[in-house]
Amino acid sequence: MNQAWVFGDTDASLPSELLLQILSYLDAVSLLCAGCVNRRFYHLANDNFIWIRIFSTAFSPKRSNWKVNSVEKTAMSMKLLSVGDKEAGYWKKEYITKQIASVKAALARILKPLHPYTGLPIKTKEALRMSGLGWVIILKGNSGEEYIMEHVDLSINDSSVTAVWYGRDWPRLATLSTLDLCGVTPVFMDRSKTPTKNGPRWQSLIARFNLSHLARSPELGCDGRIRTFCLPPGLVVGLWKREEELAFVMANLHFHHLVERSTFGSAAVPYELPPHTPVLDDSPERGLRGYQLHVDMHSGGVFCLCGTFRNLFTSKEYIENEYMKLSVISFKNNTEHLPLIGKVGLSWKTNVFDGCIKNCSIMDLTLLEEYGKPFWCFSSPVRMRASPVPRHGPPFPGETYRVEHADAEGRVHVQLVRIPHSSEYFIVSLALYLPVAKVNRWFGTDY
Incomplete structure (x- = not known):
């Protein structure tokens, strides 16, 4: 008491x-x-x-x-x-x-050992449990008022965390200016007890999103009740179709530096990643080699894709428009083609309704460079769109689709075919496009 x-x-x-x-x-x-x-x-x-x-x-x-x-x-x-x-x-x-x-020092010790295959901390899930780390969104009104909401649902995936907020008491969208996504951690950490939300906590700003033009942004997808929008990096906002008001918010957070970003920043300034020291490439004329990719596509805890690809490589010949192409799955090699398991859809729910946005999902990508360090990581919603048949590929028996993602770190392009009789989707092409400027900064090269 x-x-x-x-x-x-x-x-x-x-x-x-x-x-x-x-x-x-x-x-x-x-x-x-x-x-x-x-x-x-x-x-x-x-x-x-x-x-x-x-x-x-x-x-x-x-x-x-x-x-x-x-x-x-x-x-x-x-x-x-x-x-x-x-x-x-x-x-x-x-x-x-x-x-x-002392809490930050304890977390740093837990996160120090890295997994030899993923390059990510081995004990991320343990650090999340031990620290009592959670996430809040802070909705800021045009007049300066603030609404703080604790996450309602939380799912921990293989390489990401998905946090969801919904309820009956959302402020009107027209009165809001920004949304702050923050990690919250108890100041007092007792390893012998389960962390609680009671007591003092500090906030670490992860990202700030502008809500003023949300309803006029390109849609991620929709169903009979909900329109969804993607706000980079990794935020999904659902609006009720009829009222154009907030229904839910979903944050997708990749494990890479997740604990640091959620605990080491301040309430106003995000955590800054430590500066990268270039690893000198002993033979730059050979291009990129020994890369490893792990990619998941999932929603609501259900995975439709979970793939790991090793020994990826590319040469200087594949530089186009200041990007280096890293081919993962080729059109021409049908032994590499992969099926998506089950139906592709972005599950959502509120305290009133639930549903699924067809042809959308969450993509988690972890790309390791030749020394096993994370080179590019993200967790973001993606959408499957109809696409013309590739000109340079073999003829396919069904309709073709594409999934794309782009940010400052690179681009992903996935080509799929829907088999008419089984309604299954097969990935027939997967390629990554890495900015030459980033490769040069990372390795101290001059491509």
Whole structure:
């Protein structure tokens, strides 16, 4: 039970000295809650003498013997002497800052081991559970008001996380300007307990999206009730057809640097990836070689494609319009052609209805370069569109379709054929187009 709430309306008659004595028995979380009771409790709960005790208990060096060396003793004495000189709340801020730093250090240790085949941290799912990491969206109105929403559904896929928000109390779309996607992490992490949403949390901005022209943007797909739109990177927004108002929001987050992006930024500034140090290519004349691709297509926890392709390569001859083409599945080699399992569709639900947008899904792509490091990663909605029969490919028995994705890191082009009798889709071509400028930056080359 939270002891801070037992006072009720009687606190006005209690002297501050007695209240401070009572507050001194609280732990950090209860003390922070006590500071929310009223203005008087807020000032009392900022007391530096209480917080330096909590700080010292949590972060003083732990020793196995009874002796404390003179340096540690002198440092603690200086802290105690300076307590009265600090502004109220100083040691509370120091404690919270130190707690956040310790959580980040623990997460960095967990994420250090990398998987030899995916190049991604082996223990991403463990880090998500241990940290209590979650995601919120912050809808900002044209007049400055904010609406914060916790995710309702969360699914953890092989290489991505899908978070979904829906409800009855969406603000009107016309009154909104932006949507902030943020990771939220408890300040206090106790590995022996399951993390909860109670208590203080810090926010890390992942991306900011403009909603002002959403309804006029190109559609991702629609059904009888919903129109969906894609806002890069990886956000799906569903609008009710009849009212043109928000129905749901779906964020697709690739595992690559996911924990860092969701915890190491601030509420206003996203986390910046560490600068890449070029890995010198010992034989650039041979082009790109030894690349590995893992690609999934899924929705609602159901996968229609899960493929890994190794030893991919290309040469300087395949540079076109400042892109290097990396061929994964070829038109001409039918032994490489892959089927999509089941029906392709983007599942959605709200607290009232659910449905499926045909010919749409989520694509997760992880491309590793020759040294096993992630070169290009994304998780994004994609749409299957009708496409003319390729001029340079063999004749196919059914209708042809294409799936495309493009961002600053590259382009994906997938060609599919629908078999008339079975209604199955086969991937007959898959190619990646990598910007020459990025390849040159990555390897210190000059293609």
